[in-house]
Amino acid sequence: EVKLVESGGGLVQPGGSLRLSCATSGFTFSDFYMEWVRQPPGKRLEWIAASRNKANDYTTEYSASVKGRFIVSRDTSQSILYLQMNALRAEDTAIYYCARDAVIKGAMDYWGQGTSVTVSS
Amino acid sequence: DIVMSQSPSSLAVSVGEKVTMSCKSSQSLLYSSNQKNYLAWYQQKPGQSPKLLIYWASTRESGVPDRFTGSGSGTDFTLTISSVKAEDLAVYYCQQYYSYRTFGGGTKLEIK
Numbered sequence: 001e002v003k004l005v006e007s008g009g010g011l012v013q014p015g016g017s018l019r020l021s022c023a024t025s026g027f028t029f030s031d032f033y034m035e036w037v038r039q040p041p042g043k044r045l046e047w048i049a050a051s052r053n054k055a056n057d058y059t060t061e062y063s064a065s066v067k068g069r070f071i072v073s074r075d076t077s078q079s080i081l082y083l084q085m086n087a088l089r090a091e092d093t094a095i096y097y098c099a100r101d102a103v104i105k106g107a108m109d110y111w112g113q114g115t116s117v118t119v120s121s
Numbered sequence: 122d123i124v125m126s127q128s129p130s131s132l133a134v135s136v137g138e139k140v141t142m143s144c145k146s147s148q149s150l151l152y153s154s155n156q157k158n159y160l161a162w163y164q165q166k167p168g169q170s171p172k173l174l175i176y177w178a179s180t181r182e183s184g185v186p187d188r189f190t191g192s193g194s195g196t197d198f199t200l201t202i203s204s205v206k207a208e209d210l211a212v213y214y215c216q217q218y219y220s221y222r223t224f225g226g227g228t229k230l231e232i233k
Contacts, residue, residue: 035222037171045163045171045214047222061221064122097170106218107161107176114170 002026002110004098009115016088016119022081022098022112029079030054033101035108036072036083038094038117046094049083053103066092088119123147123217125225133231140202142228144215149195150178152219159219162191162200165227166211174213175200207232 008020022034033056036049049072050061060072071084081098095116099108124147134140150159158178163171173182175191178198188203200213210232215225 037224044226045165045216045224047216047224050221063221099171105161105173105176105180105182106157106159107173107216108163108171109173109176109182111170111172 002100004100004110004112006096006098006112006115009096009117011118011120012088013121014089014119017084017086018088018117020083020085020096020098020115020117022083024079024081024098024100027100029074030076033103034072034074034081035099035101036070036081037097037099037108037111038092039097039114040091040094043094050101051081085117088117090119093117093119123150123220123223125215125217125223127213127215127225127228129228130226131229131231133233134205135233136205136207138205140205140230142200142213142230144193144198144200144225146196146198146217146219148219150198150217150219151195158194158198159217160191160193160198161216161218162189163214163216164209164211165214171214202230205230205232 003025005023034051048063069087073082095114097114100110102109160178162175165171179191190201212227
């Protein structure tokens with residue numbers, strides 16, 4: 001059974017940092033792209049970061065809204081996806097989801113339950 | 122960046138009715154090399170994570186009821202629910218993956 005479990009969310013002050021984790025199981029982690037998607041309260045989904053699969057050298061992509069501040073990485077030995085978030089702003093307040101991206105589908109076929117991040121003083 | 126627009130933003134229907142919702146992209150999502158449209162539809166029920174319904178614009182994800190149908194090509198796409206059930210109460214998002222990923226603003230489906 002495919003599972004994605006996010007953790008690491010919480011309350012952080014503007015300008016602070018936080019690292020989110022997404023523990024995965026039930027599939028070959030290195031075969032899949034992995035994505036981070038966030039959803040501010042009451043708003044639309046926003047894709048923010050991606051880690052391609054091993055075949056694509058785990059290269060990364062970022063949305064303009066987080067590029068230069070957020071870093072996505074993997075621990076392939078433990079099948080964990082990370083999102084290091086730096087220089088946090090109030091507008092980064094959201095639920096953060098990790099999702100598996102199946103290349104053969106091109107879409108995100110499994111999602112975690114999300115972890116909440118609040119940026120406030 | 123590719124901009125995704127959805128309409129209507131919300132609609133209310135009775136159980137058993139047919140529903141159609143629209144998704145438009147600011148540029149074509151059709152890859153000429155493989156003739157695939159790089160568009161997906163997701164369903165997000167209240168308090169839940171999104172769930173994949175449709176990919177490649179018209180391929181139903183495993184386990185998704187056949188009352189959900191995706192259609193369209195290029196820049197104009199439609200999600201149709203042939204006979205709405207109460208459990209279909211949700212926000213429906215389209216998402217392009219032609220040029221990385223962008224989501225539409227969503228269509229909120231309410232049940233009368």
